């Protein structure tokens with residue numbers, strides 16, 4: 019045994035690879051993004067042959083990994099909880115058809131939410147898809163359950179979900195890991211002709227055969243259910259059921275408040291499928307779980323249904339303490355009010371900022387800016403994003419809202435804003451519809467050649483894979499042209515004057531032609547080493563005698579390196595943050611910011 | 615022991631937490647922690663909650679931290695919600711760090727100052743976590759406090 023200080027995501031990667039998983043794909047999404055890089059690092063270190071890399075979106079990732087599991091190889095797919103929505107179609111089918119090798123679906127929830135659109139509970143999706151789900155409570159368990167998930171999947175030929183959450187995935191701990199890795203040769207077998215007739219009805223099932231498969235699935239679930247035991251701690255006559263990170267908070271609180279003889283705490287390792295238990299020896303049975311009532315509904319306990327557990331928000335240790343108070347077990351001290359932290363902004367020198375500033379200059383405040391998921395969502399701080407829904411929705415919104423304006427005889431401009439990776443993920447289909455229906459709105463693609471918000475993963479424009487093998491870069495212009503968009507221009511947004519010129523041309527094009535236009539703003543993310551090294555250096559200074567203190571450079575542009583000096587009533591630069599990109603010289607209406 | 619380490623991206627919050635964790639693990643103590651990084655990469659707040667030698671999770675409830683290590687003074691009020699005992703570096707310490715070691719080793723110098731001033735750990739706990747240059751800088755930090 020080795021003791022390593024691992025994050026939950028690293029622990030999951032370790033468990034998967036150790037249990038023999040040799041094919042992992044996924045799409046980045048906080049808080050799940052570090053699993054794939056950690057697994058890549060591990061197989062490189064151990065010299066293990068494997069395919070571990072990103073896919074274009076979660077649906078594709080799921081289908082790829084699932085198909086590989088049908089060839090007898092152990093596979094996994096990783097995503098954040100909203101990514102599972104994108105993968106729902108293959109996910110719902112996968113348990114019916116089952117696996118041959120093994121398949122672990124890692125879905126990481128984000129109660130809070132800290133960096134997501136929803137607080138949905140992947141365990142609920144597992145229940146809907148009849149997929150068994152393991153729910154680790156500590157980083158150590160993240161490692162162990164990853165291995166367990168592989169074994170369970172292999173044993174019952176069924177995909178198994180490993181549900182993690184922000185606190186587990188982005189938690190760290192001393193983890194005891196085994197030193198040995200399962201080393202079996204990769205040997206894909208599929209379509210062996212002599213028994214293919216027998217197997218075909220499973221892989222290409224008709225609705226009638228699906229019904230049979232559903233019956234078989236129910237049998238598997240019944241078997242797995244039988245094995246699913248509770249682990250109990252302490253010995254009171256109030257039974258609290260829990261799973262995931264929340265279990266660990268409750269365990270700590272029970273010890274801290276000396277409730278060991280008042281409460282029995284039951285740990286559910288597998289929240290679905292669950293069998294019924296005899297709880298007649300307990301006075302009350304309550305489930306405290308994140309973030310939806312999965313155990314509560316299966317076992318008909320108290321919890322959210324009678325208002326003991328809040329229906330939204332993370333169940334932090336502080337909230338768990340309030341819950342124990344509501345049950346009548348403790349009296350909590352006074353609640354401490356927490357001052358808000360400064361809102362996040364785009365990085366100093368980020369190419370998105372100057373691109374979107376130019377966009378606002380040309381299209382004005384009245385235009386509707388439909389935004390998307392990425393760093394650039396932060397442009398809502400300076401008025402260049404009006405909507406954010408889900409991945410790729412900026413382009414569909416652009417189409418929909420422009421069409422609605424057309425139907426109403428209104429002449430309002432509409433601009434969709436989307437990043438390169440999000441465009442590939444789900445932005446292409448709505449653009450195809452937009453060309454087909456000839457809807458005149460502008461789509462701005464912010465191409466920084468990385469998945470910046472989730473920690474700079476590779477994109478489809480790369481020339482080499484994560485393992486250094488050559489891959490074919492996908493050129494956005496070619497895709498857009500292939501769809502049939504006529505107006506396509508690409509520009510580096512640091513070239514402010516050209517950006518303004520192209521934006522004006524696009525505006526004119528949209529007026530004169532009844533069809534969509536696309537502008538690609540291309541600038542490397544300055545939060546990467548390559549991006550920062552390649553960035554031009556333009557030192558700036560502020561002419562204090564010219565600055566009127568109007569704050570336009572702050573409210574309309576919001577570079578974190580520019581701050582208002584209250585004493586002087588003028589702005590100053592924070593030199594520790596400024597990267598000398600020179601972009602702010604285009605912003606000051608009185609020309610108080612100049613190049614040195 | 616319950617610790618909270620707070621600061622801005624790029625200020626070494628993660629570095630501090632990893633070093634402290636490694637030193638504690640070397641002593642045979644359990645370490646649990648949780649990391650919350652704001653969306654903004656530069657200038658955004660980074661928050662690490664950590665339990666050493668106790669507990670099952672890494673989360674620290676408001677008002678219960680034994681020490682808050684604060685690397686950025688403008689979030690002092692926020693830091694105080696975790697506990698009263700706040701450790702931060704004074705101007706002299708930061709200035710000395712900047713002038714006595716190259717930029718890349720400023721964090722190890724400050725870690726030395728922290729270890730020596732708080733007495734939560736021994737300097738020896740950290741020695742074999744570093745390469746030569748970092749070790750030198752760490753020792754300089756420890757010595758600075760003694761002088």
Ligand code: SF4
Nearest residue numbers: 365368393470543545
């Ligand atoms: S990480 Fe990159 S894309 Fe995101 S805000 Fe920073 S510079 Fe811009």
Ligand code: SF4
Nearest residue numbers: 565566568569571606
């Ligand atoms: S620098 Fe220019 S924009 Fe900023 S406050 Fe001064 S005058 Fe206004």
Ligand code: SF4
Nearest residue numbers: 577596597599600602
């Ligand atoms: S040059 Fe201006 S825009 Fe660029 S980082 Fe510095 S203050 Fe911000």
